Amino acid sequence: MPKEVFEQAAAAVLNYNNSGLSILEIGHRTTTFQAVMDEARALVKELMQLDDNKEVLFLHGGASTQFMQVPMNLLDDKETAAYADTGVWGIKAIKEAKLFGKVEVVCTGKDSNYNFIPKDFAVPNDAKYFHITTNNTIYGSQWQKIPKTSVPLVGDMSSDVFSRVIDFNAFDLIYAGAQKNMGPAGVNLVVVNNKILGKVKRQIPTMMDYRNHVSEGSMLNTPPVFAIFVCMLTLRWLKASGGVAAIEKLNCEKAALLYNEIDINPLFKGTVATEDRSKMNICFVMHNPELESAFLAAIKQNNIIGIKGHRLVGGFRASLYNALPIRSVQVLVDTMQSFAKTQA
Numbered sequence: 001m002p003k004e005v006f007e008q009a010a011a012a013v014l015n016y017n018n019s020g021l022s023i024l025e026i027g028h029r030t031t032t033f034q035a036v037m038d039e040a041r042a043l044v045k046e047l048m049q050l051d052d053n054k055e056v057l058f059l060h061g062g063a064s065t066q067f068m069q070v071p072m073n074l075l076d077d078k079e080t081a082a083y084a085d086t087g088v089w090g091i092k093a094i095k096e097a098k099l100f101g102k103v104e105v106v107c108t109g110k111d112s113n114y115n116f117i118p119k120d121f122a123v124p125n126d127a128k129y130f131h132i133t134t135n136n137t138i139y140g141s142q143w144q145k146i147p148k149t150s151v152p153l154v155g156d157m158s159s160d161v162f163s164r165v166i167d168f169n170a171f172d173l174i175y176a177g178a179q180k181n182m183g184p185a186g187v188n189l190v191v192v193n194n195k196i197l198g199k200v201k202r203q204i205p206t207m208m209d210y211r212n213h214v215s216e217g218s219m220l221n222t223p224p225v226f227a228i229f230v231c232m233l234t235l236r237w238l239k240a241s242g243g244v245a246a247i248e249k250l251n252c253e254k255a256a257l258l259y260n261e262i263d264i265n266p267l268f269k270g271t272v273a274t275e276d277r278s279k280m281n282i283c284f285v286m287h288n289p290e291l292e293s294a295f296l297a298a299i300k301q302n303n304i305i306g307i308k309g310h311r312l313v314g315g316f317r318a319s320l321y322n323a324l325p326i327r328s329v330q331v332l333v334d335t336m337q338s339f340a341k342t343q344a
């Protein structure tokens with residue numbers, strides 16, 4: 001997250017807007033917090049350029065809760081939902097959907113350890129919705145083109161929301177855990193088209209029914225006040241930085257810098273099909289895996305942290321979320337170059 005957001009959040013914990021109160025102790029029904037909620041929701045609408053029929057909600061629970069909340073609201077037990085299986089998070093979403101109705105997995109990258117985004121598939125016209133994971137955090141693949149379907153499109157954007165300009169209105173439901181590009185853990189962004197709600201026959205528990213959150217302006221119960229406040233600050237920062245188009249330009253520069261090094265450095269190789277490479281999570285391995293621990297030691301020496309790859313892929317994963325400055329990517333590239341020299 002941006003340093004200025006940390007500073008503003010820290011100051012607000014001590015004394016919010018010179019009120020003498022902490023942001024952590026003001027009531028959520030006060031006009032003070034209502035203003036925070038209103039601004040956060042309005043910023044999402046503005047930054048995503050959402051149509052009027054889209055509702056913006058900040059809900060508890062992490063993206064994993066959405067794996068079940070989506071089918072609970074959209075899928076009856078005899079109906080079918082279509083899912084793309086592009087890795088772990090998609091699989092978890094599929095598992096939950098099966099609790100509520102039928103699931104047709106219309107494409108999968110399983111046989112090649114999810115190193116590409118499937119292109120050749122058909123979504124049945126009678127599916128209630130089609131679910132994709134727009135960016136696959138663990139494998140480092142990303143849908144570069146959002147698929148066109150005749151059925152409502154649902155997107156898990158947890159790891160690339162607000163990182164690039166896409167037609168957000170092409171989705172009838174978007175969800176994203178805040179903790180990558182938007183704010184701290186503890187809150188989900190949900191953007192939903194009102195028109196797809198209220199069509200299932202089952203009774204939905206009050207807190208799980210999106211319609212209740214819509215009608216209460218995302219304030220059905222006590223919302224995760226601090227997490228929403230920090231999301232608002234981050235969205236303000238994004239707007240002041242030029243919005244999604246401007247951050248996309250920087251994200252492209254950061255990703256190009258690192259992918260270029262991966263491609264020309266004789267020690268490393270990327271793990272994902274070039275055209276499907278993620279600009280958020282960059283996965284790479286070494287041609288000679290025996291060198292990995294020495295490279296990790298070099299990385300540590302240069303104060304680079306958190307780039308060990310997920311155990312399902314191995315190697316390395318550099319996450320270049322919105323707030324990461326390009327100079328941090330340059331430090332990694334420099335380390336890769338100087339390590340290659342020691343091996344020459």
Ligand SMILES: Cc1ncc(COP(=O)(O)O)c(C=O)c1O
Nearest residue numbers: 062063064089137156158159177
């Ligand atoms: C694409 C994607 N979906 C879902 C999740 C799960 O999010 P949470 O831990 O907020 O439930 C993650 C977490 O990294 C993710 O990357």
